[in-house]
Amino acid sequence: MLTDIVLDAMGSEKGPEPEIRGAIAACRHYPVRIHLVGPEDRIAPALKQHLMGERLPIEVVHASEWISMDDKAAQAVRQKRDSSMRVGLKLVREGKARGFVTAGNTGAAMATAKMVLGTLQGVDRPALATILPTQTGSPCVMLDSGANVDSDPHNIVQFALMGQIYAQNVLGIPKPRIGLLSIGEEDSKGNALTRETLPLLRELNARNVVYQFLGNVEGRDLFNGRCDVVACDGFVGNVALKTTEGIAKLVSESLKQTLKATITSQVGALLSRKAFKNFKRRLDYSEYGGAPLLGVRGACIIGHGSSNETAILNAIRVASQFAQADVSRHIEAALAAANGTAAVEA
């Protein structure tokens, strides 16, 4: 049986090209049916051209509008009522598909998903999870990376639990190691929010609702492979994420300049180009497909605006895994267990 996944055809900066290619690649690789949402007169001919007669389970769903990267999220969500995001998310709400993928405006995607899909039982606030690369090669799930600001301790606890479920079911880590993002490892380190959150997570760890809790961790632990999941307030998570992007760009630019300046011989340039390409691939976020919005009713994966065909393909794979593993049901069960109410899973 095919898993139905909705793909916003107009999300990425170069959309719909990467989306169409990604949809085709996904259908060739995985048992999925893609609902490609966008202006039909533009999408259908382009799809036909790319398919070159090949028959694949891809359906074009018409949406007359789309939200661009420059649109202000709140305004666009309100005004563009027939946007590809909104039309696509409605298909998930109506049960016609089990997951939604977009590489579009993150703010608009989060707002539309929350509005159209609604939140899971027991979830106070959905959270955006970013999957970061680490030194050991295994990814680290950081959440919330920007869906909310001014979270309270209970919100952070829910973020940790949702991260645990995601790491278990999509990344295949049986007992994820969870850290609370702070500014020192001792329990006394941190701000009012982390100091109040810490005992709540310890208690859930003692009750085995959280499997492995490492206590406070620091910014560097996002990348050294110590944690599978790092929970934090969305303001802090977003600053950490954008700081990461900033330093990565600085390093990459510096390196390019240095290599250019230093290596002048043909052979050097060739070698460095190869090394640089490998290096970039290793740090490439697109392998993980995008950022899952956890806590809404259905799989919702938000990719980077610069997503290429591979990133789209991976986002579709992740959405499909998310749906197959019934992540939503597991989240509801974990939150019920945390609250001490009857588990939905029982």
Added chain:
Amino acid sequence: MLTDIVLDAMGSEKGPEPEIRGAIAACRHYPVRIHLVGPEDRIAPALKQHLMGERLPIEVVHASEWISMDDKAAQAVRQKRDSSMRVGLKLVREGKARGFVTAGNTGAAMATAKMVLGTLQGVDRPALATILPTQTGSPCVMLDSGANVDSDPHNIVQFALMGQIYAQNVLGIPKPRIGLLSIGEEDSKGNALTRETLPLLRELNARNVVYQFLGNVEGRDLFNGRCDVVACDGFVGNVALKTTEGIAKLVSESLKQTLKATITSQVGALLSRKAFKNFKRRLDYSEYGGAPLLGVRGACIIGHGSSNETAILNAIRVASQFAQADVSRHIEAALAAANGTAAVEA
């Protein structure tokens, strides 16, 4: 006339070796007199050996104890009453020196400096400023990077003003561009703290107490050269700083592995080694000497534990500039101007 600077001889991980070499280099380069604080029986002979008969204005000041990196800050400050940090900072308090440099335990240095030196008039909370490298080559001063948590809007305003004074007087930027660290540029973006801080900084900008206020900036703006000063809460700043260290290490490790795996020929290895060295130098924080603790009575520069001779030399240079430019007096004047009270400078 020589500027008297106290140097904690036992601060760095490899202390007192880098400190002794750094002190000697500083005395050769700049008009400074160094008060080298540590166990006399260990420091004096080592210094003598390094000087090889050269006469330089370096005095050894005895302190029987020192605080290590592994010491818990609060406990060490309380128990080691004759630590090199404490003895050294007392020399500044007593007016025998105008600046203090350590590459030791940051928490202990901040606590001891606040206790021994006290805060400047009008300063509610001293802040630790980190000087970050940027794409354009000019540094960016981020503060608070961890001296405080749970700051209020007025604290953040003071951080911005102290950062402005530092950038003007030590980095030589006449009208520093100041940003408020948030998660989006629009005024509506951010958390409760940034939304309350923003209008206060706008008002100071209108009154020309703050010269150039850019409004909200994002994590990536720490490294792209857009800002000279970025103000934030110490929890957020510390997470950003440690995230930066984490990603830099990840990138550097990945790169080393890739270069090793890819470049096998002798010539390739040679070229890459040179490129890599240049690249590291460009990102080297040690050029800026360390993190100034702003708001205490006197110059206090806290270097990285891994400081080498060059880092110590630069920290001494910065402490000396700090004292020469009378940064403390300018900070008091700026805070008085911000509060609308009579400026000390008048």
